[in-house]
Amino acid sequence: MKYVQALLVLVFCSFLADSSALAVPGPTEQLKPTLKVLIDILLDPAIKGDEHRVERRAKIMGHVSQRFDFREMSQRVIGREWKNLSPEKQDYFQVLFTKLLENAYIGKFESYSGQEIQYMGERIKDDRAIVSTQIENNGQLIPVDYIMIKKEVQWMVYDINIEGVSLVRNYMEQFKSILRRDKFDGLVKLLEEKNRTFE
Amino acid sequence: MISKKVFMSFLFLAFMLAPVLDAQADEAEGTVALPRDYGNEDLDTFFETDDIYDPLESMNRVFFQVNDKLYFWILKPVNTAYTAAVPIDFRECFGNFFDNVAAPVRVVNNLLQGKFADAGIDFSRFMINSTAGVLGLGDPALRSFGLEPKPEDFGQTLGVWGLGEGPYLYLPVFGPLTLRDTVGFAGDSLAHPATYVLSKPLEGAAYYSADKVNLLSLNPDLYEDMKRYSLDPYISMRQVYLDYRRNKMLDRAVKNEMINQL
Numbered sequence: 001m002k003y004v005q006a007l008l009v010l011v012f013c014s015f016l017a018d019s020s021a022l023a024v025p026g027p028t029e030q031l032k033p034t035l036k037v038l039i040d041i042l043l044d045p046a047i048k049g050d051e052h053r054v055e056r057r058a059k060i061m062g063h064v065s066q067r068f069d070f071r072e073m074s075q076r077v078i079g080r081e082w083k084n085l086s087p088e089k090q091d092y093f094q095v096l097f098t099k100l101l102e103n104a105y106i107g108k109f110e111s112y113s114g115q116e117i118q119y120m121g122e123r124i125k126d127d128r129a130i131v132s133t134q135i136e137n138n139g140q141l142i143p144v145d146y147i148m149i150k151k152e153v154q155w156m157v158y159d160i161n162i163e164g165v166s167l168v169r170n171y172m173e174q175f176k177s178i179l180r181r182d183k184f185d186g187l188v189k190l191l192e193e194k195n196r197t198f199e
Numbered sequence: 200m201i202s203k204k205v206f207m208s209f210l211f212l213a214f215m216l217a218p219v220l221d222a223q224a225d226e227a228e229g230t231v232a233l234p235r236d237y238g239n240e241d242l243d244t245f246f247e248t249d250d251i252y253d254p255l256e257s258m259n260r261v262f263f264q265v266n267d268k269l270y271f272w273i274l275k276p277v278n279t280a281y282t283a284a285v286p287i288d289f290r291e292c293f294g295n296f297f298d299n300v301a302a303p304v305r306v307v308n309n310l311l312q313g314k315f316a317d318a319g320i321d322f323s324r325f326m327i328n329s330t331a332g333v334l335g336l337g338d339p340a341l342r343s344f345g346l347e348p349k350p351e352d353f354g355q356t357l358g359v360w361g362l363g364e365g366p367y368l369y370l371p372v373f374g375p376l377t378l379r380d381t382v383g384f385a386g387d388s389l390a391h392p393a394t395y396v397l398s399k400p401l402e403g404a405a406y407y408s409a410d411k412v413n414l415l416s417l418n419p420d421l422y423e424d425m426k427r428y429s430l431d432p433y434i435s436m437r438q439v440y441l442d443y444r445r446n447k448m449l450d451r452a453v454k455n456e457m458i459n460q461l
Binding site for chain 2: 104163171177187
């Protein structure tokens with residue numbers, strides 16, 4: 001009797017485990033609400049315009065950081081060097097690189113005027129996924145892929161690929177030659193200077 | 200009368216951004232029903248490949264600086280004047296026109312790559328847009344018939360035939376290219392109607408410049424954004440060009456095949 005009871009519990013538990021695994025939303029399902037929120041913020045008339053820039057950026061970055069993994073991106077753009085850096089240097093680099101992406105891409109994103117994002121499909125392999133989207137700009141359809149990695153139950157974006165052009169790989173190639181020439185400290189200096197140009 | 204000298208310098212500049220701007224021209228390229236793939240690399244090894252062949256980097260970097268100056272001193276002012284003078288609707292129509300005239304290049308390259316159905320689609324597009332689209336100013340083939348262009352060029356054809364990319368080149372005026380694409384560019388002029396209709400080299404060059412200035416006017420921020428967001432614009436441009444060209448080489452069928460393998 002005890003044996004049967006234990007077996008039942010076991011079966012029940014395995015069901016639980018199974019169903020909870022099934023309940024985790026896929027990469028597209030997780031990405032969609034984040035992009036939706038971003039668009040809502042960008043279109044919100046209450047925080048439109050230059051005078052609300054700081055407030056708007058803070059709001060956007062708050063949401064972006066929940067779905068975009070800037071740690072993962074930082075690690076990838078630095079490459080092999082990463083593990084030789086002290087945790088403090090790693091953290092500081094992440095701050096600088098995140099700021100650069102914010103300046104460059106959120107800034108560009110601010111000219112967004114309500115074009116619809118079409119979801120074209122997703123592909124999952126183990127803990128990686130590609131979510132393919134399309135956005136229309138000046139009558140041109142631009143394919144944008146979000147490359148994601150699964151951390152626990154969260155699907156996190158670690159690269160954006162526009163018409164085959166990878167954002168992370170572009171920075172990685174740039175940083176590779178800077179690291180070779182000027183080492184990590186030189187790269188940090190260049191990043192600091194670059195970020196100042198956006199102020 | 201525009202003097203020959205002024206004309207030539209204008210032409211040179213228009214050539215300069217051609218390959219980068221081409222990146223924006225084939226807008227329908229990415230419309231695939233299934234998700235796209237990165238390439239023949241696995242997701243995990245994607246960032247570990249080191250496949251950039253740039254033996255002439257120091258020379259290329261000099262020309263990068265030269266073109267940068269040409270852009271800000273001449274091409275940008277020309278584009279600003281053009282954009283101010285010609286309304287956006289007209290510029291979009293002109294863009295359609297230039298695209299339509301170049302249709303034979305796409306048809307020929309589709310044929311050379313054995314893509315007969317795609318060649319047929321581009322041929323139909325050419326016929327529809329030249330008539331119903333009023334000399335190609337509109338694009339009813341896409342809007343009314345849903346026929347998307349199938350952009351192929353001779354650089355891609357050579358790649359399909361197995362020719363390697365060759366070294367990366369950054370040429371004065373022309374901008375980023377690989378050796379293969381340089382040959383392809385020359386080859387494509389043989390299939391372009393302008394080569395035959397405009398018999399004088401200067402006329403052909405004028406046509407080409409107009410095409411490229413018009414294209415720039417539709418994507419004015421491209422070059423300057425790239426510069427603003429990068430720490431090393433030369434490398435950023437090189438990566439954009441190579442990524443973009445390599446992605447174009449992957450056809451739908453190949454992409455779908457790779458999706459099945461995953």
